Amino acid sequence: MPKITKIEVQKKNKERFNLYLDDEFEMGIDVNTFVHFNLKKGQIVDAKDMQQIQDFEQYRQAINDAIQYISYRKRTDYEVQQHLAQKDFSDTVIAQVIDYCYEQRLLDNRDYANSLKNTMLLTTDKGPTVFKQKLVKAGVSPSIIEDYVRRYEEEQPLDDIVKVAAKISKQKKGPEIKVKEKVTQSLMQKGYTFERINDVFEELDISQSEDELNHLLQRDLEKSYNKYARKYEGQKRVNKTIEALMRKGYKYDKIKDKLEESGIIDGTEEIE
Incomplete structure (x- = not known):
């Protein structure tokens, strides 16, 4: 039989x-x-001994790999499982390593969720939906996700979200209804719920002065009117302009007044 030399x-x-x-x-x-x-x-060492040595060595390699992977940042058990599977460790070895990591308190999905919550609240402007998506992707169980999403919502100050919305609204010019629509879309993309967004609008002033709205309407009228000149003539050109401006959120009577003010009657006029 083989001998260690x-x-x-x-x-x-x-x-x-x-x-x-x-x-x-x-x-x-x-x-x-x-x-x-x-x-x-x-x-x-006989064949049985060598098989045991090889199996244990695989286990130790997987542990070392997992510890190094965890050392960069907190991980969930699912993330560690996926990482080790990509390294071609067997399911048996992976299960043993996960048990070891829990015994050594290297893994704790609740701690992971809490840490991610605190980090996101401090460093991002994202809402609870984005937080939830990250937990789902990391393989956190539904019960933990539900608990920590609730905590996220409770701990995120409304004032912080209002500031985010205010910054967005300053970049969106036009009728109030359209500004509100664009702010809502942006907040939803950042992970906020309709309920939370409604709370934001109760605190946020997105109104604009009549002079500013008048200026915006004049600008948009000129752009639309000249644009449709390439395809339409006469009243058709006027109607298409009105439709475009209404889609932007301008009121019909304001559009009509602005058309008259601009000297547009039958769509044959040009705006300089």
């Missing part, structure tokens, strides 16, 4: 050893594998 420390990693059987290199082993089997020179 040499065990030497690897040059590049003092925590690993090279194992030789009958003067031939057999495999590299982790220091924990070395200690676990109490390996020593002159020891006889």
Whole structure:
């Protein structure tokens, strides 16, 4: 039967050893594998022994890989499972590693959710829906997700969301109804619920002065009227202009007044 003839420390990693059987290199082993089997020179190892050593070494490699993966930032058990699966470790070994990580308190999905919550609330302007999506992607269980999404909503100050909405509204010019629509879309994309957005609009003033709206209407009228000149003539051109302006949120009577003010009667006029 094979005999261990040499065990030497690897040059590049003092925590690993090279194992030789009958003067031939057999495999590299982790220091924990070395200690676990109490390996020593002159020891006889049969096929069963070697299989146990190889299995344990795979387990130790997977543990080391998982620990390194977790060291960069907090991980969920699902993330660790996926990471190890990509490294071609067996399901059995992965399950053993997950158990080990829980025993050593290296994994805690509640702690992961709480940490992500705190980080996002401090560093982003995202709402609870985005937070929930990240937890789902990380494989957190529905019960934990429900609990921490609720906490996220409770801990995110309404004033902070109002500031986000105010910043968005300043970039959106036009009738109030359209500004509100665009702000709503932006907030939804950031992960806020309709209920929360309604709360925001109770605190947010998006009104614009009559002079500003008048100026915007004149600008948009000129753009639309000149645009439709390429395709339409006469009253058709006027009607298309009115439709375009109403889609932008302008009121019909305001549009009619502005058309008359601009001297547009039958669509044959040009606006400079």
